Amino acid sequence: MHHNHNVSSWLWIAFLIAVSTTTVHCKTSSQDVSALNVMYTSLNSPSKLSGWKSSGGDPCGDSWEGIKCSSSSVTEIKLSDLGLSGSVGYQLASLTSVTYFDLSNNNLKGDIPYQLPPNARDIDLSKNQFSGSIPYSISQMKELNSLNLAHNQLNNQLGDMFGSLTKLKQLDVSFNSLSGNLPQSLKSLRNLKKIHLQNNQFSGSLNVLANLPLDDVNVENNKLTGWVPEELKDISNLKTGGNSWSTGRAPPPPPGTPHIKHSKKKDGESEKSGKSVVIGVIIAGIVIVVLAIIIIVVSLSKRRSSARSLHLSEEERRSQHRSFTPLASQELSKDPFPYTTTENKDVTLVTGFNCNDSTSVDIKALQKSPSTSVRSSVSDCVQSFNDNEFAKRLNSRRSTSLRCNPFSLGELQIGTANFASGRLLGEGSIGRVYRAKYADGKVLAVKKINPSLFDDGPPEEFSKIVSSISKLRHPNIAELVGHCSEQEHMLVYDYFRNGSLHDFLHLSDDFSKPLTWNTRIRIALGTARAVEYLHEICSPPLVHKNIKSANILLDTDLNPRLSDYGLASFHQRTSQNLGAGYNAPECTKPSAYTLKSDVYSFGVVMLELLTGRKPLDSSKPKAEQCLVRWATPQLHDIIAVEKMVDPALRGLYPPKSLFRFADIIALCVQSEPEFRPPASEVVQALVRLVQCSSMKMKEDLGAFGRGDDYDD
Numbered sequence: 001m002h003h004n005h006n007v008s009s010w011l012w013i014a015f016l017i018a019v020s021t022t023t024v025h026c027k028t029s030s031q032d033v034s035a036l037n038v039m040y041t042s043l044n045s046p047s048k049l050s051g052w053k054s055s056g057g058d059p060c061g062d063s064w065e066g067i068k069c070s071s072s073s074v075t076e077i078k079l080s081d082l083g084l085s086g087s088v089g090y091q092l093a094s095l096t097s098v099t100y101f102d103l104s105n106n107n108l109k110g111d112i113p114y115q116l117p118p119n120a121r122d123i124d125l126s127k128n129q130f131s132g133s134i135p136y137s138i139s140q141m142k143e144l145n146s147l148n149l150a151h152n153q154l155n156n157q158l159g160d161m162f163g164s165l166t167k168l169k170q171l172d173v174s175f176n177s178l179s180g181n182l183p184q185s186l187k188s189l190r191n192l193k194k195i196h197l198q199n200n201q202f203s204g205s206l207n208v209l210a211n212l213p214l215d216d217v218n219v220e221n222n223k224l225t226g227w228v229p230e231e232l233k234d235i236s237n238l239k240t241g242g243n244s245w246s247t248g249r250a251p252p253p254p255p256g257t258p259h260i261k262h263s264k265k266k267d268g269e270s271e272k273s274g275k276s277v278v279i280g281v282i283i284a285g286i287v288i289v290v291l292a293i294i295i296i297v298v299s300l301s302k303r304r305s306s307a308r309s310l311h312l313s314e315e316e317r318r319s320q321h322r323s324f325t326p327l328a329s330q331e332l333s334k335d336p337f338p339y340t341t342t343e344n345k346d347v348t349l350v351t352g353f354n355c356n357d358s359t360s361v362d363i364k365a366l367q368k369s370p371s372t373s374v375r376s377s378v379s380d381c382v383q384s385f386n387d388n389e390f391a392k393r394l395n396s397r398r399s400t401s402l403r404c405n406p407f408s409l410g411e412l413q414i415g416t417a418n419f420a421s422g423r424l425l426g427e428g429s430i431g432r433v434y435r436a437k438y439a440d441g442k443v444l445a446v447k448k449i450n451p452s453l454f455d456d457g458p459p460e461e462f463s464k465i466v467s468s469i470s471k472l473r474h475p476n477i478a479e480l481v482g483h484c485s486e487q488e489h490m491l492v493y494d495y496f497r498n499g500s501l502h503d504f505l506h507l508s509d510d511f512s513k514p515l516t517w518n519t520r521i522r523i524a525l526g527t528a529r530a531v532e533y534l535h536e537i538c539s540p541p542l543v544h545k546n547i548k549s550a551n552i553l554l555d556t557d558l559n560p561r562l563s564d565y566g567l568a569s570f571h572q573r574t575s576q577n578l579g580a581g582y583n584a585p586e587c588t589k590p591s592a593y594t595l596k597s598d599v600y601s602f603g604v605v606m607l608e609l610l611t612g613r614k615p616l617d618s619s620k621p622k623a624e625q626c627l628v629r630w631a632t633p634q635l636h637d638i639i640a641v642e643k644m645v646d647p648a649l650r651g652l653y654p655p656k657s658l659f660r661f662a663d664i665i666a667l668c669v670q671s672e673p674e675f676r677p678p679a680s681e682v683v684q685a686l687v688r689l690v691q692c693s694s695m696k697m698k699e700d701l702g703a704f705g706r707g708d709d710y711d712d
Contacts, residue, residue, distance in 0.1 A: 095117040218239040521661065
């Protein structure tokens with residue numbers, strides 16, 4: 001009996017030890033562990049972060065440096081003043097229980113991650129070296145109380161992202177390089193007490209802050225204009241120096257504008273306010289009665305008009321409809337672009353070889369339209385305007401030539417120092433490209449076409465080419481700005497200081513900032529939109545015939561601009577290989593190029609973005625020298641794709657996004673042209689990839705719609 005009692009005691013003690021061990025060594029949520037592993041690697045695995053690991057571990061149970069938990073979830077990350085460098089990774093959105101996120105006073109660089117901990121209440125990333133824009137995903141962080149991004153290198157405009165942040169009490173973006181007007185959504189911050197915007201480049205007025213319950217405002221050293229709102233002058237802690245305020249008396253506010261003082265109400269004001277409310281209700285009642293009478297009268301009038309219109313025959317109605325837009329019915333091709341002919345509404349007609357402005361490839365439109373070609377046949381593009389101006393403006397636009405300036409040979413010789421070798425930017429199959437720099441600071445790129453390409457062509461051929469490509473307008477193509485036919489034939493374009501995609505991927509040194517995964521996908525999408533424009537919007541369709549990374553230029557924001565388009569007739573005459581490594585298998589000669597050949601070449605460009613490798617590289621082992629031949633068999637192998645990804649990304653990419661990108665590439669580089677997708681389908685696939693990447697851009701992402709067929 002005594003023996004049994006001892007056994008029971010020992011069993012009870014063992015049970016208590018097991019329970020206590022389980023309680024102390026709680027296992028942290030796997031998604032939190034994964035996010036912190038990525039963060040640790042992105043921070044260059046610093047030894048200062050005791051306990052942290054690049055793989056696995058138990059942050060809550062093992063008390064990682066700067067981590068606080070509740071149960072098995074990470075709730076606070078405090079890593080300020082530790083001299084940390086690198087970036088913070090891309091999986092912060094997985095930290096759904098984190099409410100406090102402080103990485104201030106370190107040496108962190110690069111973009112602020114698009115997705116921060118989504119339920120954070122306090123975020124402090126101040127006193128680092130973050131650059132780029134403030135991510136729009138902050139607009140979805142409805143629990144946010146305090147946001148401090150001061151003392152960084154942020155630029156661009158402050159996005160209109162504050163409409164849902166009604167709990168925000170403190171906003172500090174001071175000491176950056178932010179510009180533009182203050183966003184209107186700041187008006188929605190009904191609990192905002194402190195706003196620090198000093199030492200930026202903000203412009204415009206301060207009126208958006210007028211009716212907020214602020215008690216601490218600093219807007220010093222900006223480019224603000226107008227008058228300081230009277231409502232703000234009640235604030236004791238107000239600093240507005242170093243701006244371009246207007247002098248004299250401010251104009252009165254518009255009628256009906258509420259005047260909210262920041263001081264408390266005096267005694268007796270509530271009684272006056274109550275009387276005002278009663279008077280307001282009486283006036284509102286009178287207005288409603290008057291409006292109701294007007295609506296009834298108008299409604300009866302419309303009914304009588306409708307009854308009279310019933311006497312019109314169906315043929316008379318059709319006749320009226322035909323006579324409404326005679327130019328539209330005459331000008332549109334057999335397969336016209338959809339347009340509206342409803343009376344008293346705006347008419348939008350999209351036509352022509354240049355056939356659209358920057359809005360025609362808006363992703364919303366692409367998602368609504370079928371993936372088949374949409375074309376029209378008139379040689380110009382007409383935007384929205386009222387019916388009664390239709391004919392006048394259409395004829396006016398026809399008679400107006402597009403901007404494409406003629407340059408004299410002397411002007412181009414001056415700008416290029418007589419085409420000096422030091423101004424040479426590059427050489428392609430049809431000629432050399434030079435940088436032209438002028439005294440006024442203007443910089444241009446001049447393509448000098450080989451004279452031999454004109455030996456067999458008619459003299460007016462160059463004029464026709466200039467006339468055609470000068471009409472092309474799209475945000476992702478490098479537009480022609482001028483030409484020269486004096487002694488030699490030259491095309492003039494804007495100069496892009498960031499050079500080409502080829503330069504960024506293959507010529508960057510160890511000190512250059514590599515392209516992030518997000519930027520690479522954006523470059524792929526922009527280029528795909530340019531190819532779709534040439535193939536499926538322009539009429540007749542344009543085959544590029546020379547798509548390669550060297551012909552994808554990058555503007556100051558690293559947005560792609562496809563160049564060398566519209567020059568296919570020159571490529572027909574050259575014996576040179578057009579972009580070695582980019583040619584589709586069927587393209588044994590330039591005349592064999594088709595639209596699907598362009599898609600193949602674009603697939604090779606996407607392979608470059610994925611791997612960071614050149615299409616042909618003799619420095620690699622023999623089996624890896626041809627990028628397509630080496631990579632294609634591995635594109636559906638998850639492990640192989642991860643091994644071939646560009647090392648410059650340092651593992652900072654969403655895995656699912658990576659695999660989807662590989663799938664798109666595999667479709668484009670198929671050996672049989674009939675199995676390759678059209679450009680519009682490539683655009684759609686890339687749009688869905690952007691929507692569903694683990695960066696999780698805001699739900700509708702502006703122009704992007706929702707992609708429900710993917711789930712991250």
